[in-house]
Amino acid sequence: MQFENVAIVDITETRKSRGKIERGNEYHSLEKYNEIISRDLLDSAGIEKSDVDGWAMGLPYAPTDESYPIRLLETLGFNVQWLTTTRDGGVSASSLLAQAAMAVESGVTETVICSLCDLPMDPYHKNKDSDGPTWDPDPRGYMKQYLLPYGCQGPNERAAHAVQRHMEEYGTTFDQLGEVPVTQRYHATLNPLAAFDEELTIEEWYESPMITDPHRLYDCVMRVNAGLGYLLTTKERAKKLTDNPVYVEGAGFNYANDVSPKPDVTVSGMGTAGDIAYENAGCGPEDIDFVQLYDDYPIMVVEQLEDLGFCEKGEGGPFVEETDLRYDGDLPLNTSGGQLSAGQPGVGAGAIQVNEAVRQLKGNAENRQIDDPRRGVVTGLANLGYGTNTTGHGCVILTNEEETHA
């Protein structure tokens, strides 16, 4: 999808909390998180609550009920003419961004708050067996019927098959995969909003315990509570509200890409989503100044670099080893630390990527600011499927250059 008349005014993001209130971790309710992000976005744009006429909301993983989105708007006193919600896992952030952009572009709404607030580590509604979140699988879905009975241990385990296979087919090494979390943690040391901001060495990464071979502890995202959001409006209005709007140049999505009976787990549908986004934006990987790639696991970053054309399939390992991925390097990657360091805030997971791209393009990334970036790629991934790779993919190309479509 292409956009001619829409812009992001600003983004906002709270501190992250592991939700352990008994250890003094910060706690906010969903309503409070939504109030915080609304207030930040309104203040930053210098507008009133009544100026917002649309909402786009990620449905939390924390327990809510059937009319939650409307009740939340009522609770906060928003009176809007357009509302959309989404719950497509890690694609939610890029999907909501695209949905809101389409709505503004169509004229059905002018000024939209996108909200991605969640308590995946809800201290008041824990899983009975752990300190993790409550999770009830779809009682008729394939997870409940065919995966949990065999002891599938969540996405850590399902993504591990992709690591194993990438190593087998392409000779990808642990040294190469470890580059991703180590580089990203360096970025997190420069990000006051990151949940995990202590330096991580490759030696410490090697020594971290195996969770499910070949995934180590530092390969696995940690869930955090947080609120994230963005404010979208028309280009014309955005230019009045901010000196440095960010434009949505293109967006592509792909769901349930590979229905073959024996899927290749080293490939995902990100190639398809990325091709659509590149075509919309009229650009290719050579025109991209930085990437904020959905990073639930290092292997997913490596595979996306391949699928998005930054290197050939199978070359992702050597690519991350030979490319300087730091904010001042050749191809800056996940310059906020990504989810591996910032934490994974439930339905807001992919907004870690969206927000950092907007910060960089607005020139607001402070001590990790990329030198004069013009265009960046943001992605979202969702659902490691049955015996396959991810089955939800979103790719959005953002720019700070207004006239980009020929």
Added chain:
Amino acid sequence: MREHHSSLECDPHPPLPNIDQVEYARPHWEGLQEEQLLIQECSDCGERQHFPRPWCQYCGSEAIEWIESDGTATLYSYSIPRRVVEVYEYEPALPYVMGYVDLDVGVRFVSNVVNCDVDDVEIGMELEAVFDHVTDDVTLVRFEPM
């Protein structure tokens, strides 16, 4: 070295599927009880699929037949859970092997590799099915080295 089992040690039993709630998949579970590994095949386009679907996911035909696999397979990929994060009942079985098992009849089955030391598991190993009657109503199929 731990004793080998064709089951995974599990207390009291694994999370059970809701067999009755998914009408189109019942032949799969009934077959397992009879120690038959049944796979869906489309009578119109001839493609096969697993897990069971309400129609052919390739051509949309409802003309689904069930064919029997002889249980022979090759290991496409695997992972070895060493900590439980979702299925807590499997904690006594740690470490165990989750396998992406490619059946010779042409579909992938997600299951366990059993009767094998976890250190001996490798991609490409040849496997055969073993049936594990975990309750009176539910039989799972796991795979062991040939």
